[in-house]
Amino acid sequence: MLSDQRVDDAQRRTALGEFLRTRRARLTPTQIGLPAGPRRRTPGLRREEVAVAAGVSTTWYTYLEQGRDIHVSRIVLECIADALHLNQDERLHLFLLADQSTTATPSLLPEETIPAAYQLVLDGLTEYPAYIRGRRMDILAWNKAACAVFGDFALLPHRERNFLWLIFTDTPFRRLFVDHAGLAQEMLEIFRETATRYMSASWLHEFTDALSQASPEFRQHWQGHNVRRKSYGAVSRELLHPEMGRLVFTIAGFQMSGDPDIQCCIFTSTPNSETATKLRQQLHSPAPL
Structure with missing residues (x-):
């Protein structure tokens, strides 16, 4: 059985991948300085286009969206945030999802008692x-x-x-x-x-x-x-x-x-x-x- 910490990490990485996919789905190539290209079957950017705009390898970015257990530096996250045109709130959310040290992992709803x-x-x-x-x-x-x-x-x-x-x-x-x-x-x-x-x-x-x-x-x-x-x-x-x-x-x-x-x-x-x-x-x- 996986420890609670490993389960938390897996859920965090899954949520990170879903978040990244929804962010690239709302953009077009022209918004990030790339040619429009032929008409697409699905809306949004391709993974390789995000990778090019962020200056990272397509394989590495794909691993990130797939929820692989890889280390992500703050500099790379900033580049991805810039490529995806994230606003301030979305940037903070991205860092929270990608940085395990800032993610709380309580298993129960903490008591909410109003004095x-x-x-x-x-x-x-x-x-x-x-x-x-x-x-x-x-x-x-x-x-x-x-x-x-x-x-x-x-x-x-x-x-x-x-x-x-x-x-x-x-x-x-x-x-x-x-x-x-x-x-x-x-x-x-x-x-x-x-x-x-x-x-x-x-x-x-x-x-x-x-x-x-x-x-x-x-x-x-x-x-x-x-x-x-x-x-x-x-x-x-x-x-x-x-x-x-x-x-x-x-x-x-x-x-x-x-x-x-x-x-x-x-x-x-x-x-x-x-x-x-x-x-x-x-x-x-x-x-x-």
């Missing part, structure tokens, strides 16, 4: 919807204002109390967001950056397999291997609520102390704005009998 103090902070944000999201995109904690906008997370089955599940399946949560398709793709790309550090974990494969079965859209995007890092800058989201109508929020994201994979998301609105007024009225309206 009581954090729940008190959420509850104190009386007119700002807020929730805390874990490394698997599970919704771990939330406040009353979040329930007013998104629905009561406590009523959802545990598996579905997950941002990716809610945004990739046909749910009222998904339908709230005007650009739900764009948001889904963005959040999946952020999730892949985190998931790279847990490739050998059973929880990751169980979760992605289940969501792939539930959502063809997720399955398609997951196979694309696109990646981006979390952004802690403020971003805007437009929602269309069935009762409150159009809502516009600016989201402030904060990393939970001691764990970069757990994030607090606060949906803010300008004081006395239309969104703030609607939400305040919703929160203070009497409950139906």
Whole structure:
């Protein structure tokens, strides 16, 4: 039986090969300074074209895509990243996949316990919807204002109390967001950056397999291997609520102390704005009998 470390290495190399194949599939020869040549049966670059552009042998690059156990220097990785026109997030992802020393290999989902103090902070944000999201995109904690906008997370089955599940399946949560398709793709790309550090974990494969079965859209995007890092800058989201109508929020994201994979998301609105007024009225309206 292979040791856990050898299994982790094999999975990492397999993911590296899949990532490289998807990156070259999106390019054309002219994009890397090569003649267009005859029409191709499949889109993208050939392996030998990437190798030429990166200044490495075709055999060596082929071994890399095949997941062979070969040593990869940082200089060569930089050349491959340049040849494939990788952006900054994709470069970091490439190095994480290729460099064993930077890849975490936990076999279980680390415990995600939200201290009581954090729940008190959420509850104190009386007119700002807020929730805390874990490394698997599970919704771990939330406040009353979040329930007013998104629905009561406590009523959802545990598996579905997950941002990716809610945004990739046909749910009222998904339908709230005007650009739900764009948001889904963005959040999946952020999730892949985190998931790279847990490739050998059973929880990751169980979760992605289940969501792939539930959502063809997720399955398609997951196979694309696109990646981006979390952004802690403020971003805007437009929602269309069935009762409150159009809502516009600016989201402030904060990393939970001691764990970069757990994030607090606060949906803010300008004081006395239309969104703030609607939400305040919703929160203070009497409950139906």
